[in-house]
Amino acid sequence: MNIVIIKYNAGNIFSVEHAFKRLGIEALVTGDKELIQKADKVIFPGVGEASSTMKYLQSTGLDKVIPNLTQPVLGICLGMQLMCTHSEEGNAGCLGIFPTEVKRFIAQKHEEKVPHMGWNNIYEVKTPLFDSRLENQFVYFVHSYYVALCEHTAATTNYIQPFSAALHKDNFYATQFHPEKSGDIGERILKNFIENC
């Protein structure tokens, strides 16, 4: 199977590449539009800032390519946020794959620190990305912006309020958490994406 990890000006690509290597999968890391379009499955990772990353995607034309992909696509963290319509981070217009917005966390109590950083449990998991054994498991989050619950929510987690830990619409899947940093549980989610989505 031909797996492509989209290379752009965002961090953490090395970790995603190596997570697949640990599953025995050699993914191709590239920003080449044709190679991305021809892939069997596409990973859209990301750690970074929304508005500068969107500018980069626009300058390379990847902003036109990604929403039109027809094979299964998995967005991770910033990748998921960029797949929404708009992000409050840098007031960025995004790719518009998921018809929902990305908002900044506003702490309600002092103990609620931002960023939401660390291991939190996911629940009400749906779609082939998850299986029933993944209900209530801990995964690793690092983010200051979130997507509210919506019709495309594929997993929920609770920090300050319940929000979307994962999204799904048609061939597009996305996780707010980092499966590549979530130990064995994360590796199972990546495996599910490869085998079941």
Next chain:
Amino acid sequence: MLAKRIIPCLDVKDGKTVKGTNFVNLREAGDPVELGVRYSQQGADELVFLDITASHEERKTFTELVKRIATNINIPFTIGGGINELADVDRLLNAGADKVSVNSTAIRNPQIITEIAKNFGSQVCVCAIDANFENGVWSCYTSGGRNKTDKELFRWAKEAENLGAGEILFTSMNHDGVKTGYANEALCKLSEMLSIPIIASGGAGKMEHFRDVFTQGKADAALAASVFHFGEIAIKDLKDYLKRENVNVR
């Protein structure tokens, strides 16, 4: 619910893990990658690797080690030690590190915190602070506890937060290696003052100390080294204990 984190810390010198007490008397404790893999399998939530080598040649070797860590480990890890400029951060993140910890460099040049946050995001920037309680004041030290500065812990931590640090890693030099518990009073004050997570370091000797640092010290994460390296506390047992004590852990 967000879990409290347990973070083994590995001091690395010449490619080997070392750990001393009160910043001196180094003892060898094994291969850092093997140890890291073992800890992640046992349930560690994150790992910290501190590069305590000095020369340029050794630094290059350390970057190769970071790549080997990233290749083999499936939980987040932070790299600290010897970060002097933005290029060092870029090099370590490209080698697969998730976060970097700045200490002496940030005291000398606080703007580096803002630069790291702006270029790579606040979550990447851990501001490590070594402080010693003396004459009624928590004084900050640089260079692994060798040089006293005019910075005071609480003011400096607040400044670091304002500059864009994503987390504070506070090591109490008074408590480090002594194994009589963490500096819970100072930690609690830090935690209540700041709106970013606090990682507690220095003083773990018994499982009760971890419970206390979360309940009394209000820390978000607890870091320890020798109790894990020398097998005094197994991470699995520690987590089972904390669950029984109603601390939310993974």
